Amino acid sequence: MRLLWWIFYFLTVYAFIPGFVSRVFGFRVFRKGLAKREIALTFDDGPDPVYTPKLLDALKRYDAKATFFVVGAHAEQNPELIRRMHEEGHAIGIHNYVHRSNWIMSPWTVKRHVLRTSQIIESITGKQPQYYRPPWGIVNIFDFAQLRSLNIVLWTKMFGDWKKKVGADNLYRKMRESFFPGQVFLLHDRGDTFGADEEAPAHTIAAVERILEDGRELGLQFVAIDELIALSDSNRAARLESKRAVRGKGGSSDVQENAKKAGAGSSVKAGPFKQVVVWAWMQWERLFHVMFRLHPVGDGSFMHYRIIKYGGPDLVLRDQSRIQRGDLVAEMHFDNEAMYRIGMQSKSALQIALRLIRETKVALPDISRQLEVIHREKNVKAIFGISMVNRGAEGLGFDTFPLQPGLFSKMTNWYLKLLMSIIHPDGKAKVKRQREKLEPRMILMSREMLNLWQDPEAAEAALKEAQQSKKPSPAAAARQSELLMDGAGEPLIQ
Structure with a gap:
């Protein structure tokens, strides 16, 4: 029995x-990039004399780069x-000399596998590989x-693509x-x-060929892992520098100048307690994104969304599109960290x-393309x-509506004002000063308008033309009022 415990202790520490x-925690590994348009396709276990040439042909047709x-x-x-x-x-990386788990090999055997594979790749390409993926990770x-x-x-x-039962359609x-x-x-x-x-x-x-076509429609780029890592490092450094400039803790002269032009430093500086509260709130937001499976819009630095069933009153939008209870809508969420910086x-x-x-x-073009390509079915x-900051939304093609009276409206009002007091350094005072102006409202844009x-x-031309045209007919306005009255007291989201 003692021997079994020692084996367990050894495996725990070793593996x-x-x-x-x-x-x-991502310790000493690269898992995910920080990019605006780039995705990395990586392929393990090859090369294969039958399938790898076909894959390379497909990548070449779409001018896509990958990592093997x-x-x-x-x-x-x-x-x-x-x-x-x-x-x-x-890019070419190492996947051991034979496909065997590092857990069942000694450290010196793993090292021998890696060195031998590295020498083989270098002898063929003249370039020493820089990347390694252990079998099964x-x-x-x-x-x-x-x-x-x-x-x-x-x-x-x-995606479990090593099993043929997954199938091309399901994999895609x-x-x-x-x-x-x-x-x-x-x-x-x-x-x-x-x-x-x-x-x-x-x-x-x-499946990859279809994804490459979709990537072209979305304006995405398929890059090798070295490029994604370099872009991620650069983007993280720029984001950190921007945060430091906003907080008045340094940053390059260009970033500081841009921050000053935007008004950085003119607001009340957040104290230590406020910073702790903001940090805790951001952790909750990350958990919220995971729990409700929010998707990023573009690189996710400003907005996320999820597809839900609309649960509010029937509405008629400016282009006469009708939104009814049970319709699928993309529920948008501003990124609170971005809101805090703003x-x-x-x-x-x-x-x-x-x-x-x-x-x-x-963000609107990205939202439109993502709904069209990723969620086409x-x-x-x-x-x-629902936003408390909704001034000017109509100029982008949104329609805004007041929340219906009831518990949901009260809870939403309280929540958004609490959020405002957290994300803005002078938030509590702002809420008190502008209580009557900070009214949470529903904002909606029809899919037809979004596609424009x-x-x-x-x-912009269509919106300008619409502004110059006549106002909606009295009948349409009366119908909208009737629909809003019909939905009074109903919860907005189920």
Whole structure:
């Protein structure tokens, strides 16, 4: 019995804890990028003489780059495919010499696998590989130290594509649902490893071709992992510098100047207690995003959304689109961290509103394309939200409506005012000063209006023409009033 306990202790330290901290906390590994348009497709277990050439052909047709984590023995047998990967601009990483878990190999055996595979790749391409993915993403405690010269790369999404029963259609649907910037997709271009099906890569290639087409429609770029890592490092540094400038703690002269122009430092500085409250609130927001499966709009730095069934009163929008209870809508959520930064840089509620309008205007084309491509099978009728900062929304094509009297309205009013007091450094005083102006309202935009924003110039022209045209007929206005009265007292969202 004592021996079993010692074995358990050894495995815990050698394998379980390193695997846990790398997967959950991202210790010494790269899992997800911070990008505006870029996604990384990664392929394990190859190269395969049948499927890898077909995959490379598909990537070439769409001018897409990918990353191949190759098994050394397979690379040794197919040097022409390794050479082609390199010549066509793809990144090549190490996936051990044979596909065997690091948990069941000694540290020196793992190191020997990695060195041998590295030498094979370098002998073919003339370039030493910089990236490593352990089979099944499993590391042992010695990997962090002895593989220090390599970047360990995991993934954000895997789809079980090593099994042919998943099928091309189902695989494509799963990939499309996770189709957002910064993602690292785990896929396979060979099917003869333990637990895999030899025919499975055919389904993977079929699904990838459809995803490449969707990426073109969305304006996304498929990049190798080295480019995604470099972009992520640059974007994180820029974001950190921006935060430091907003807080008055440094940053480059350009960032500080932009912050001053935006009004940074003109508001009351948040004290230590307020900073702790803001930090706790941001942690809750991250948990909220996970619990309710919010999707990012674009890179997710300003807005997120989820598809829900509308639960409010029937409404008629400016273009006569009708929104009824049970219709699918995209419920929009401002990113509270972005709201806090905007609040720190603003002198007044008007400045906050202007910044939000500008950011929303930039986000609308992304929202439209994502609904059209990622959620094409869902009949989303409108985008929808509730906001206390809603001045100027009509100028973008939104319709705004008061919340219906009732418990939901009172709770929403209280919640949004609490949120305002948290995200703005002078929030509590602002709520007291402008209590009558801070009215939460429903904002909606029909899908037809939203689609116009795929061409911003056309959308602005249509809105300008609508403003110059006649007002809605009295009959339409009366019908809208009737619909609002019919829904009085009903909860807005179920």
